[in-house]
Amino acid sequence: MMTTTPARFNAFRIHDDAAGYRSGIEQIALDDLAPGEVVIRAEYSSVNFKDALAGTGKGKILRKAPLVGGIDVAGRVVASTDPLYREGDAVLATGSGLSETRDGGYSEYVRLPAQWTIALPDGLSLRESMILGTAGFTAALALLRMEENRQAPALGPLAVTGATGGVGSLAVAIFARAGYQVSAISGKPEADAYLRELGAHEVLGRDALSTTRPMDTARFGGGLDNVGGPMLAALLAHTAPYGNVATAGLAASPDLHATVMPFIIRGVSLLGVASAGTARDIRDEVWRRLAADWKPATLERICTREATLSDLPDVFDKMLAGGSFGRTLVRLTS
Numbered sequence: 001m002m003t004t005t006p007a008r009f010n011a012f013r014i015h016d017d018a019a020g021y022r023s024g025i026e027q028i029a030l031d032d033l034a035p036g037e038v039v040i041r042a043e044y045s046s047v048n049f050k051d052a053l054a055g056t057g058k059g060k061i062l063r064k065a066p067l068v069g070g071i072d073v074a075g076r077v078v079a080s081t082d083p084l085y086r087e088g089d090a091v092l093a094t095g096s097g098l099s100e101t102r103d104g105g106y107s108e109y110v111r112l113p114a115q116w117t118i119a120l121p122d123g124l125s126l127r128e129s130m131i132l133g134t135a136g137f138t139a140a141l142a143l144l145r146m147e148e149n150r151q152a153p154a155l156g157p158l159a160v161t162g163a164t165g166g167v168g169s170l171a172v173a174i175f176a177r178a179g180y181q182v183s184a185i186s187g188k189p190e191a192d193a194y195l196r197e198l199g200a201h202e203v204l205g206r207d208a209l210s211t212t213r214p215m216d217t218a219r220f221g222g223g224l225d226n227v228g229g230p231m232l233a234a235l236l237a238h239t240a241p242y243g244n245v246a247t248a249g250l251a252a253s254p255d256l257h258a259t260v261m262p263f264i265i266r267g268v269s270l271l272g273v274a275s276a277g278t279a280r281d282i283r284d285e286v287w288r289r290l291a292a293d294w295k296p297a298t299l300e301r302i303c304t305r306e307a308t309l310s311d312l313p314d315v316f317d318k319m320l321a322g323g324s325f326g327r328t329l330v331r332l333t334s
């Protein structure tokens, strides 16, 4: 027998209409949610940069409105018309149109398409899966892409920019767990001990890479860039022959002013990482690694804040001001 959901429940909903862009907690019903085969009682979500852009309207994330915010969610199935999912199953979803084209995870109950519902892999709790969330998925997807293109520890350390952020913190921990030396690049000198605890072998300031040359000393085997702009160009210039640089973010700038020299003289590769639209088979592989040999031992250290739906506006403002430190978990049960 299926569990009944309450007639109304809390959700953090975003509107964009003639009355303006606004977001906040509302009482909604299951019928208000986008269609899907799997209804879950959500336990955790998380806060990503994209959630802050969507929740404040400072970035164009929603492609329709109103929508429930939150690009990540994990919880237990309460009803499913797809026989693959049964009541009580622990599941998660990240990206996949949540808070872009369909209602997202900032809600006590969430309706998901079966196609994008992932059974929680053995080795992860629901809580751990959302400390990872889109941030951990993105860092691991970057490593998967780099290793598919022959990245190996012998090529040299991997640099991580925006290292204290969500993607950055998890990249430091995952890359170290996967056997790489990690150079964490951060604008927060006070985070030195934190980043070393996650596995960084060195912590560099944001200006450590600055260069005006198209190619500079090959000090990294490759890396993951979360900030864009001059830092990404500098990372390319400092990458060793046949190393890979994955680009995931634009916390500083969407611009890239670089020359072709690192590509044609050193064979450096620039790899794109787009977590939201990742194909299902790659998605399954990334979660399998995150639950096993790439699972960081420091997840609870990286979870620096636990928030409720009512805390979200404050978390968004801090994040957009560049003040992120680790990951904020959103608790959806009391």
Ligand SMILES: NC(=O)c1ccc[n+]([C@@H]2O[C@H](COP(=O)([O-])OP(=O)(O)OC[C@H]3O[C@@H](n4cnc5c(N)ncnc54)[C@H](OP(=O)(O)O)[C@@H]3O)[C@@H](O)[C@H]2O)c1
Residues within 6 Å of the ligand: 047, 048, 049, 050, 134, 135, 138, 161, 162, 163, 164, 165, 166, 167, 168, 185, 186, 187, 188, 206, 226, 227, 247, 248, 249, 250, 251, 252, 273, 274, 275, 276, 319, 320, 321, 322, 323, 324, 325, 326
């Ligand atoms: N492509 C994808 O699939 C994907 C997935 C997730 C996230 N992202 C993108 O990746 C980026 C990071 O996301 P997140 O959720 O980790 O955000 P976050 O937690 O806010 O982390 C961003 C970090 O970037 C650094 N930073 C912020 N402003 C900066 C500036 N002006 N100049 C240089 N560094 C700056 C800060 O680290 P330090 O103080 O340590 O330098 C900050 O902690 C965002 O642009 C996000 O949109 C992309």
